[in-house]
Amino acid sequence: MMTTVVIQTIARVVVPFLQLFGLYIIVHGPVSPGGGFQGGVIVGASMILLALSYDLSSAETKVSHKVRIAMDSTGALLFAGMGLLCLLVGGVFLEYGIIPLPMAPAEVRGLMILLVGVAIGIHIMALAASLFLHLAEEHDT
Amino acid sequence: MRYLNNSEKKRIVRYRKHLFYLGLLLLALLEIFIPRDPYFWFDGLPVFYSVFGLLGCILTIIICKTLGRYWLMKSEDYYEE
Amino acid sequence: MDDSIILVVMTPFVGAYLSPLLGLWRERLCHLVAVAAALLSLFFSFRLAGSVLTSGTIRYWVGGWEPPWGIELVVDPLSAFMCLTISLVSLLAVIYSKNFIEKELPGGKMTSYYTLILLLIGGMLGVVVTGDLFNLFVLTEIFSVAAYALVAISGKRGSFIGSYRYLILASIGTSLILLGTGYLYIITGTLNMADLSVRLPAFYDSWVVFGALAFLLIGFGIKTALFPLHTWLPGAYSIAPTPVTVIFSAAVSKVGGYSLIRVLFTIFGLEFITDLVPVAPALTWVAAATILVASMFAISQTSLMRMLAYSSVAHIGYVVLGVALAVEMGMTGGILHIFNHALATGCLFFCAGAVIYKTGIRRIDDLRGLGGKMPLTMAAFTLAAVSKVGIPPSAGFVSKFYLSLGALEAGEWIFVIVILLASLMTAVFYLRVINLIFFGGDKHEGKVQRDELPLSMLVPIIILALGCAVFGIFVGIPLRLVEPAVMVLSGM
């Protein structure tokens, strides 16, 4: 892959902002357009940018295979767990309003959706990076 | 019988043959003379069963062998081809 | 509301994400996780079946939102029946995987294998319980993608090509399903199946509805592997790892059939598909062609796996034939055959996999004399084959009998001939194998040890084989679910 100092430098500058922006979108999910998926993709894209501008191995060191798997699974499990939590307290799957917290049901919903957004964000960012890195590996080696 | 010589063997065989023919004759006579209760007009005929046995046997053999020779009998690997 | 309905789907999915996590730590744990997940989902299936039997169709609103807005899960007797079949076969396949996968998939693929297989199971169960056409499509995609990967997972020569061909055809199928779904959505403005069935009659004369029906039929036809859309199947079946093949033949293609039934009977309704647009009669002919042609192809195969694959295609034809006859007996036979065929074909593929595991044999001619080497396995093979031919008192006979009665009930005596002829043809190719196995002399003198398989492989084989015999005698057990399912489908 062809990279230059210019590209690398710009990438180094852009990546933190990208990730920050992604996180912003994740946490603003409940109140504004955006959410776990979109934010997760943006954060994942920052990894992809890293891999493109440097090389695959440096991206691998930032998010290794094991970390990606762990993030991926944890995110999904968190999401499922929060859904199943509602079953435990006697509701329907994903019926967040029923969770007994000292807040109004709407607020509980908002909170839970935020948490779910985060979970999905973790899941998706690992996934997006994994997809790219796996596909790139095949060609590189 | 194992210890007899050839001419004696032949004699015994001939003797038995004659006995057999005699038996056949006796049977045919019996069939004529005992009272019968036939099912049909033909099986009450005298010596019907004797004649039927002899002719039936011979005809069966001849007809079947002819059928076999010209149609039904095939060499043993007929189906293997 | 009964939570089993969501748990039955979520358990495999949770297992699917738990297994890579635990796999990072100890790879062997994946198997345990998978077994536990499958076992739990079987347990929930049983509970589901119980509550369906006592209280009729169950509706479940995810998140508590009402159907037009929220996602609805619906379990009627047919869904419960499918759930049981799928989770039973899946559990056995997962148990069977233990030794098989350790030997056949070296090099750290175990984690991905169990993740994928659980995704496959979860996807199928999801398809079965969902009450929403779009969810049906999404879940179909989920299990299809898992299936593509599982076909290719061994990385052996030909596995990529097999997977690729499967992928191309199946993607065409899913695209058509999506198109059909979209058409229905455009015209009715809803994706909920129950809603659709209420709103559709107003649009019965619309070309859009016909188009949607055609797209959905072809799409699910590919998934079901109806002739001539079956071409992906033999390649995929013979290449995938055996437990996966078992799930494919016993569950995946049946889920295609199930979706077909849902589309035809639940969404469009009996009247539409038999009278207004005679789709069902056309399907019966397609199914009949599938049965005969696939049986013929099976006779000509030299590889055991491919032979079984074609035989499986033929038997899916039985299912579709029975259902498409759209009379009570026929539908009973067709739906019952989903279960009976799952038992038999699962057992057969397990046995074929066991032969591969132990000897590496794939060709039918090389099977000579294996009966003496693996007596239990081969006895199970025979039992399952007998069930497939449809000899009493095996389970296969029962469904064959009901199908024949159904064909007569529908006044289509020609299908009785098809069924009987096909069972003769089935007998031809299974008898050939059985004869080679038991009476073909001994080709492997000394080469193959006389011992049975590891327990993890033997137990599923024997359970399925016994199932073939037991459910031929105690027909009442599956019929308890099948009969109400037929009632619900035919709107009685």
Place this chain on the structure above:
Amino acid sequence: MIEHIFPVHPAAIFILGALVIPLLKGRLKQIYLVTLPVVAFVNLLYLPHSVFWVHHIGGFELIFGRVDSMSLPFGYIFIIMAFLGALYAIHLKGSGEHVAAFILVGASLGAVFAGDYISLYLFLAMMTFSSAPLIFYRRRKSATGAGFRYIMFHLFGGSLLLAGIVLHYTFTGHTHFGPLESGGLYFYLVMIGFLVKAAVPPFHAWLSDAYPEGTATGSVFLSAFTTKVGVYVLIRAFAGADILIWLGAIMAVYGVVYAVIENDGRRLLAYHIISQVGYMVAGVGMGTQMAINGAIAHAFCHILYKALLFMGPGAVLYVTGKEKLTELGGLYKTMPITLILFMVGGLSISAVPLFNGFVSKSMIVAAAGLQGEAAVYILLVLASVGTFLHTCLKLPYYTFFARDAGIEAQEPPRNMLMSMGITAFLCLFIGIYPAILYNILPYPVDFVPYTIEKVVEKIALLSFTFLGFWLLKDKIAGQPTISLDTDWFYRKAGTAFMWFCRNPALAFAGWVDMTFARLAGGFLWFCRNPASALATGVDSMFAFVVRIFVGRQRHSPLRALKSVVGWMDRLSLAAEEAAKRRAQREKMAALAQGEVDVRGIDSALFLVALMLALFLLYLAVKYLW
């Protein structure tokens, strides 16, 4: 005391008992094999006349035990036969044959006591599958083929039967197995299904094909059950069906005809089974009480003497490994006991007075006589001449006498001789004391077999047959041939079908596969660069169409026309150019090796235009047509 013990189903004793056999070894196994039938027999003795074991499965009523005077005689003889056959085969080390044989016995008993069509079908199918191993265990190629054909033909018969049952259910709404009223498709389907079991021509060829290929001990079992079950079910459903009289009479002679030209000893006996079953079928067809009695009595006796007859050549086969008449001869010196016991069987089948065949066969013949069926009567008597000729004269003559083939031999094992001895004793016992048989028949018997008249007639008939044999005995020596029979049809058809599957069908399968692979490939190729693909497609289509309508060469006979209409030339040129462009594009694509060919803005415009055109077309079709 004993009345309190609830009887067990005889079939269950054998089928479940068979599953225990593989677990036993040595002497214990041998004892088990002969005790099980004894136990079953005692159990059967205590079975009262009634209907037992009714189960309801999936909306159908399954009656497993209809015990009455019709089914009991068959039950008795089947269990006796199981004992004799087991004793005869007791020396075998392996379990497979024993298991198969006992399941066969159990299934036959099940079929006999079945009271509805579904359980009957169940047991008939089980019979097919359990009897086939007795053939396969011969482990030679011809046996495999024969066993295969055996199963397939019975499955065919079974399919017809099943179709009949299904039709019957559809029309009548029940599956009770009883007399069928004539007419209707199911009547014929069920009848054909049963005729296959009873080996009635033209559905008989499986018998002469498969039985001789069975193992020495297996054929003894085979000879006893399938055809007799066939006769039993015919009695149940078709007693008095006129067509059976003629089928039976013809069948009786048919078997004899083939026996004349047969070379294989056991095949000759197999043809005589067909012939003897012919008597029973004719009896069923007559349908009078006497005829039915005769058919059942004859089935009873037939099982005994036919087993004995199969045991003889079986013993010869076991000792010498040969069964062809042309390969045998002169065994009377080394196997005298076998010869004597075999002759008892031979005299029984020939219905010589004092032997059991006489007391049963003459009953059927008398029934034919009393009904005034002259032609049937003649045919039946003729068949009995042929039977005597072959089974009792030709077969032993060429096996035990004739020229000495110089084969090393000795008497068979003791258990074989014992079994043959007991069978021979039973044959004689029933022949001398027929009342014991007559007492268990369903209808009261007022038939007296031993009158001077009948005895003399019979002896005269057979003695003169002997004379005929003696005169022609060299003419009927075996020849090393096989005989064409109705199996020709399905053997040829089977080969053709297999050829069809292996060649055209396989090619078709390949073609279907390839077509879809191409389709998928084409789809991929299209997706890789739709614009280029479309352009190529249009080019090649254009070239193709023009070539068809205008012709490729400008020096064609259409030249004059073309010069008049100049545009054709131009079209043709354009087509060739299009073809060239297409070739060039493909060459470029090949050079690019799969890399995406990035198109300019013009292709995008082209695509948009195409879409627009299609849309307009759609509108036009929708509103104008």
